[in-house]
Amino acid sequence: MIVVWDRLNTHISKTMKALVAEREWLTVVLLPGYAPELNPVEALWAHIKRSLANLATRTLTELETLLRRRLKALQYRHGVLGGFLAGTDLDLDRPDRP
Secondary structure: OOOEEEOOOOOOOOHHHHHHHHHOEEEEOOOOOOOOOHHHHHHHHHHHHHOOOOOOOOOOHHHHHHHHHHHHHHHHOOOHHHHHOOOOOOOOOOOOOO
8 A cells, every 4th residue: 555645743753654664565655845736635635626616505514425425436436536646746666665
């Protein structure tokens, strides 16, 4: 499994480094200090926000339900998710461990 992380202090802590090191199946790719254009989740959020544009819900619960449905639907659209990764130009063939 490959996880792409920003450099949030909890992601680069000694504790997290130890947890990652104990799991050979886990590979972590760390992004540069400030680079939202390299973070695939930024593209995901932009996609979700566009899908919710000009939409009004009556309650926060309705908004949460809609958001959950949109995210759930995306998990089955591998091409779209792959596009979020491809848009970053990250080289995931040679990831660095924290």
